[in-house]
Amino acid sequence: MRFSRNATGTLFVGGAMALTLAALAYPGMLGLDKVTTDQSRIIANTQWGPLTEQDRDFVVKVRAAGLWEYPLGQIGLQKGSSKGVKTASEHLVDGHAALDASCRKIAPMLNITLPNIASPQQEGFVTQLKGETGKQFDTDFANILRMTHGSIFNTIAKIRSTTKNSLVRALADQANDTVLDHITVMEKTGLVDFDQTLFNQTTPPKLPQSDLTPPPPAAGQPEVVLAPPPTATSTPLDLSGLTGGGPAGAAPGPSPSAG
Template identity: 70%
Template sequence: MGGALSITLVALAYPSMLGVNTVSSDTNRVIANTQWGPLTEGDRDFVVKVRAAGLWEYPVGQLGLKKGQSQAVLTASKHLIDGHAALDASCRKIAPMLNIAIPNLPSPQQQGFVNTLTADSGKKFDTDFANILRVTHGSIFNTIAKIRSTTRNTLVRILADQANATVLDHITVMEQTGLVDFPSVLFQETTPPKLPATDLTPPPPDGGQPQVVLTPPVNSTTSPPALPGEKGFTGSGAGVGTGAGTGDGTGPTTGVNVTPGASPTAG
């Protein structure tokens, strides 16, 4: 696995698209005042992180359904597809409301994880799958907690609630494979390699291209939470389902689709 077990998600931003020439190191700096509350650099980066995570973990879930050797890996793969399809739907709704540009492709490092697992087979696939995804989900877990506890933006708070439930679910199903090497995983989480920003940042979206949509499975048990003004909104993102199937892991085929004419909003 080597370098594949490194933190996937770090501060990501598209400052030029938001009319900002330089990005302050202070993630608490307010970059916009919205009707849902102030939006900070940390809030914006979090929305981008969630979107970028789905752009590689969803395809890895598809790989898992095809290549997984154990029932536990097949089940975990269904959770990845189901959970990230729902998170993706929330990101694509929230981002234009907050004037945040979201990527259509994962970062080079994230694509490297996909390439590693694409090349794997047999037991090695299952082992790398469980450990890479346990590291990346464990690494982002604390970030979600910080955003949830500090954000003053209602939309970001709702997304953080949903991401918290989803990531905890994914951590759990990875551990249930029985393949997680905890000493190695914890070392990778606390001692990540230093990589150039270009490896860690998804390429900016091309406004001329259709927006990538992660299609939920037809038997999805996870749905995006209601947003302010929508039916069912309760003022919280709680109650998002993360059942994501605990059966035989051989659910219907899903795919990464694009919606013609749709494009990320750039500020």
């Protein structure tokens, strides 16, 4: 079954990252659109460099991506009917477990609140694929994930080239490697319809921000942990010795061990 424009449209509509601030409020609006008209606005000065609104949103986006792509990888291991899809599923689980560990490590260091649930749009992708089997599952799995990884790949490049925060820069390096790997394994399935997927990637339908925004965690809710697989090959960030990146006189933050 081809990943059609109509099917994708239905999918999107249906469902479908001591500070100078005491705490950073959970961003009210995330997703593919900007939170404010100026995402370069500095919201905290840390010992690892200034933290901008887009830096914070990037950490949250990486976390949210894992919250739906990791379980979808687990589903793919069970439902995938081709070797390529099963291999891609292994890469999803392995890569996002390590990325998630990095997000959970640096978030408290930067005082960023992370979501425990992906956005409604992202959860909609999972719901759709849970209801599919066989070749339809394999094809939609490869195309949806190629599209979403292609979209965040551009965001990673922007963050990596502009952030002045060394923790966010390290996360962007890891995310770049992981997402490129996931793009590659999706393409190796031989199921990607590039014309349709790139159209959906570059011309997404307009959705309300509530569909694109992962909800904040409920008060007192334990943090969701994406456990690495027994045969994990990806590793979280090693932050030992990672300091600096900020202007002279920046307020000190917690030590790296706090993450």
